[in-house]
Amino acid sequence: MSRPRLFTTVLVYVLLFSLALMFIVPIVMMLAGSFKADARVLLEAGSWRGYLPADMGLQNYRDVFERVPFLRYLLNSVFISTTIVVAGLLVNSLAGYALARLRWPGRDSLLLGVIALMIIPLEAIAVPLFYEVTVLGWRDTYLVQIIPFIANAFSIYLFYAFFIDLPEALEEAARIDGAGPWRIFFSIVVPNARPVFATVAILTFLTQWGAFLWPLMVTHSEDVRPLPLGIAAFYTLPPLQWGDIFAFGVMMVIPVLFIFVFFQHWFVKGVATTGIKG
């Protein structure tokens, strides 16, 4: 390797390493802090000791279970997120498929509408939506946290972009072979669209796992509240114990990490195919 090439390579790695560090530092701090006495967390926050585990006790984890109904929150989060993911995959994939393959009047305008909807954030419609679910009497239920998030413009668009690129000859062959539309979708299209299903599943799960604003607005009982509201409870329950908060955070991240590692192969493939070709 010539000297200038070596220099560039080193520079690139230094840059990459710094960037990686930026993202990993808070996680390390959380992990280290979760094992420390609360007083120590704040004391060491400004120094390098903040990133080293000490004490190694599980007291903070025990505290979490004692101070809030962690298992209840976890169960709620798992139930809400998984239901949205499963129902969302079905609804959004069918919608994307219809947009990509079926011909009907108004399809192009609808597709445009779906694309336009992607730029509207939840915060913009939170208040009218709040009134709507109040009228329906859905407040403080699972339903209110699930139904509004099943159909999702971004997911529909991801599916649409993937299906548009899928060779139509496969479906035509299945039609001639005697398969009806539902059979074609479930037996031919879905098995060949695993990457996009994994992508949408992970993106949806991550979004719903971290949902905070909407559950805060529409729920008040611990029976239906998800994890992010549980962690928030620590800020309102004095004394403010950072060690407990970090321990809660670690336990909240683990399921996400597990799912991501599990689906990572498909996820990367999905982002690559839908990203480039779509």
Place this chain on the structure above:
Amino acid sequence: MARVAFRQVSKYFDAAIPALRQFSLSIDDGEFVVLVGPSGCGKSTALRLLAGLETVSTGEILIDDQIVNDTSPQLRNVAMVFQNYALYPHMTVYDNLVFPLKMARIAAVARDEQVRRIAALLDLTELLARRPKQLSGGQRQRVAMGRALVRDPSVFLLDEPLSNLDAKLRAQIRADIARLQRELGKTTLYVTHDQVEAMTLGHRVAVMNQGELQQIGTPAALYARPRNTFVARFIGSPGMNILPLQLTSAVDGQVTLTLGRQSISLSAAQCQAGHKVLNYNGQALLAGLRPEAFHPAPRPHGVGLSIRIVAVEYLGHESLVYFHLPTDDERDQEHELVARIPGQFHKPTDSDAVFFIDPAAIYLFANDGLVITA
């Protein structure tokens, strides 16, 4: 077994340009018909209309005298081989073959038997457990044919099934397709842009261009009696040479054909166009000459034409000689002609030579491209 008929079928994807215009064609039971033409000529559209993958704009399609315009593909009992094979990538060869039988709700034992029978016929038995991506191009092609044949369709459709294969394999599978069709006796419609496939496979060949049927006939008829300049150019390898010609006729039934600077005299009776040719006295027409019509040595009835050689391609058993006829008109220099000469042709490029033709081998076309026949 089935008869197929297109009656005045048109298909418009776009209101202005028809993909298929007033297309009529009858295919007999067990007949092998090839649709051939350049890309965009409407041949694949015709096939897809018959398969039920597209709907006709006007006209009727009949299978066994039943109008099937509104019949869904699965009820037409047609099977199709796609250009890129369209094998289901997530299924094994066995599952690909059994899929149409499952859809037809055939009992498990019967369908297993049927799959194994077809696999044996197409030499696929060893490959049943593999997935499509583990197969070579030729093997994929055979699986695609197997999937089409497995449920014993009444009409067998093939859409450019050989275009993704290399030349050697193409010749081999071409022979396989011909043999299978002969043995199974299925009514077959085959689409290709390759006139060699068309000539070698079809009982009859339909030549298409710009959405219209140009001519249908046996390969021999298309070669010997092309209806217009398009068919003449398309059929044959290389196709027919077409060049401008001036015709003058004398009172005694003699005609003079002027090609560039050179004239050939013959009696009207000798002409392909017969006495009808006398109606075209003094007109500019088009002459058609097969590359096979030129001979380097004198022969009976042969008339010599002076030529200038442009290029020679030696192919082993024959040579393709590209040449011009000397002319006073600069524009005619554009008319490069080609001759097929058996064996090796020894004259160098840019030299002058004489080719002999039988005047009776000259086809005459009117200016609208239609052939003038007796």
